[in-house]
Amino acid sequence: MPHPTTHPHYSPSASRPDFSPPEATTDSHTTLQGLACLPKPAADLVLLGDLTGRYATGSYSRLASGGRTVTLRADRQGAAEHGHRITAAIACHVARVGGSLDQLIRLLLHPEHEGGRHARTIALRSGQSRALDYIRRVWTNAVQTVSTAMALGSRDHVYELLAALRDRIETTPWRGERGRTALRVLRAHLNFAETAGGPLHHASERQTAEEAGISRTTLRAVYETVLKPCGWLRRLRVGHGREGSTWYLTLGSPRRHMALTVVSRSRTTQFPPDPALEEWTTPETGMAPDIDSTVLGRLMSHDAFAHHGLGSAALMIISALHARPDQTITDLIASSSVSRATTYRALQRLAGLGLVHHHGETWTLAPRAREGLGRFPRSAQPPLDMQPARGWDEIALRSGTAGTAARRKALHAAERALYQKALERLAEHRSRALVIVHNGRPVLVPAVRPDEVPAAWQAADGRVLDPATGRAADGWRMATDGRLILITPADQRTYDELAAAHTQALSEWESTA
Numbered sequence: 001m002p003h004p005t006t007h008p009h010y011s012p013s014a015s016r017p018d019f020s021p022p023e024a025t026t027d028s029h030t031t032l033q034g035l036a037c038l039p040k041p042a043a044d045l046v047l048l049g050d051l052t053g054r055y056a057t058g059s060y061s062r063l064a065s066g067g068r069t070v071t072l073r074a075d076r077q078g079a080a081e082h083g084h085r086i087t088a089a090i091a092c093h094v095a096r097v098g099g100s101l102d103q104l105i106r107l108l109l110h111p112e113h114e115g116g117r118h119a120r121t122i123a124l125r126s127g128q129s130r131a132l133d134y135i136r137r138v139w140t141n142a143v144q145t146v147s148t149a150m151a152l153g154s155r156d157h158v159y160e161l162l163a164a165l166r167d168r169i170e171t172t173p174w175r176g177e178r179g180r181t182a183l184r185v186l187r188a189h190l191n192f193a194e195t196a197g198g199p200l201h202h203a204s205e206r207q208t209a210e211e212a213g214i215s216r217t218t219l220r221a222v223y224e225t226v227l228k229p230c231g232w233l234r235r236l237r238v239g240h241g242r243e244g245s246t247w248y249l250t251l252g253s254p255r256r257h258m259a260l261t262v263v264s265r266s267r268t269t270q271f272p273p274d275p276a277l278e279e280w281t282t283p284e285t286g287m288a289p290d291i292d293s294t295v296l297g298r299l300m301s302h303d304a305f306a307h308h309g310l311g312s313a314a315l316m317i318i319s320a321l322h323a324r325p326d327q328t329i330t331d332l333i334a335s336s337s338v339s340r341a342t343t344y345r346a347l348q349r350l351a352g353l354g355l356v357h358h359h360g361e362t363w364t365l366a367p368r369a370r371e372g373l374g375r376f377p378r379s380a381q382p383p384l385d386m387q388p389a390r391g392w393d394e395i396a397l398r399s400g401t402a403g404t405a406a407r408r409k410a411l412h413a414a415e416r417a418l419y420q421k422a423l424e425r426l427a428e429h430r431s432r433a434l435v436i437v438h439n440g441r442p443v444l445v446p447a448v449r450p451d452e453v454p455a456a457w458q459a460a461d462g463r464v465l466d467p468a469t470g471r472a473a474d475g476w477r478m479a480t481d482g483r484l485i486l487i488t489p490a491d492q493r494t495y496d497e498l499a500a501a502h503t504q505a506l507s508e509w510e511s512t513a
Contacts, residue, residue, distance in 0.1 A: 042089075045086065049114035050086050056082050083118025087115075088141065161199065236248055296318075296319040302392050317332060317346050320332060
């Protein structure tokens with residue numbers, strides 16, 4: 001499993017291991033000398049292949065549409081995925097010791113190396129150039145993975161890594177509305193990573209949107225414009241069915257993270273600053289960011305901090321005041337990375353709800369503001385024009401955002417149900433039916449198929465009845481559109497192939513009769 005690091009994997013050419021000299025690329029002796037530079041598990045993987053089946057998990061099976069059973073894949077498809085995982089692992093081992101692409105090609109295309117069987121199979125079936133292109137793609141992904149990889153030796157090391165990532169998140173300036181939204185999404189992934197016990201974790205888009213308290217559309221925009229380009233997140237595998245996507249949190253380069261740029265909308269009326277006029281020489285935000293992301297992670301999914309509620313700016317200010325109380329406006333602008341005008345508006349609104357206090361030039365959180373209670377201590381009395389809120393739910397009611405999270409979860413549940421139905425239709429190899437309009441109403445006209453059966457053959461529980469005996473036929477079931485579907489572990493044919501096989505069998509039976 002890859003783990004993040006901050007050290008590049010390349011080493012000077014003089015210190016690179018010599019896997020095999022150019023004049024003897026297939027010599028077994030020189031190749032074995034190169035294998036000696038690899039760790040023993042990596043050398044065994046190259047020479048003997050995956051003997052323990054470590055890289056075969058999930059290659060030869062897949063989750064059924066019901067989400068409870070596992071169906072087998074075709075042998076060729078499973079072997080190809082298994083071979084690809086072995087090839088990727090070897091590429092990562094070579095990159096980790098400072099090898100090169102040419103050395104990886106020599107290892108994989110050596111006729112005696114079992115670990116390169118997948119690459120040699122591609123060369124036999126599709127040609128040498130196609131195999132070399134495949135190895136180059138694998139090498140590019142391996143270089144990207146290893147360049148941000150760190151070996152985790154113990155559970156304490158994992159906790160230290162997540163703590164370092166949390167510290168960097170809290171001390172990185174997140175400017176603008178999109179930057180603050182990206183912080184909420186990143187904090188949601190950090191919550192998932194802490195639950196999973198490492199930077200590698202699984203999460204779907206709907207799950208992340210509910211955790212961050214935003215919509216899926218906003219979530220995707222943040223992924224593509226902020227988090228992925230800046231190197232905070234990597235999607236290792238796209239989710240399918242009931243399995244969420246596989247994500248990886250990485251520390252990356254501090255320079256990449258500090259250079260967070262928010263993509264502005266097209267056709268904007270604002271112009272960039274002019275250096276000749278000394279405009280915006282030093283940004284007022286992001287000079288000394290310091291927030292408590294734990295408080296942010298607990299409050300960001302509440303309805304009170306939805307888009308039309310208090311919003312992300314108030315959430316950043318509350319997190320900054322909780323990390324360091326008694327801040328002036330200038331200090332709060334720098335620590336929360338919120339602009340001056342937005343800070344004034346947010347503080348005025350929070351003060352009206354009794355969540356912050358103003359003592360001279362400093363601001364501080366009201367007692368128990370984290371729990372959403374804007375009550376004042378007995379020694380302090382609120383102003384006459386101030387109506388302190390009794391909790392976050394009351395704030396959401398005042399803002400008109402109450403029920404936003406519940407409606408979002410209901411929408412996601414409906415989308416999941418529709419998605420599961422679509423997966424079941426694909427599992428049944430069903431084709432699209434034709435819909436015509438007759439007398440002002442739509443009429444479903446199923447496509448003509450040779451394997452369509454009469455209603456007398458259909459059992460109530462979805463099984464197929466044998467017309468000769470009247471009993472249920474083993475290994476067959478009825479699809480919801482009234483067509484026979486054969487279910488066996490080894491049968492992975494498409495609907496058209498099943499129909500063609502039925503037609504051929506019927507023709508042979510009639511000719512024999």
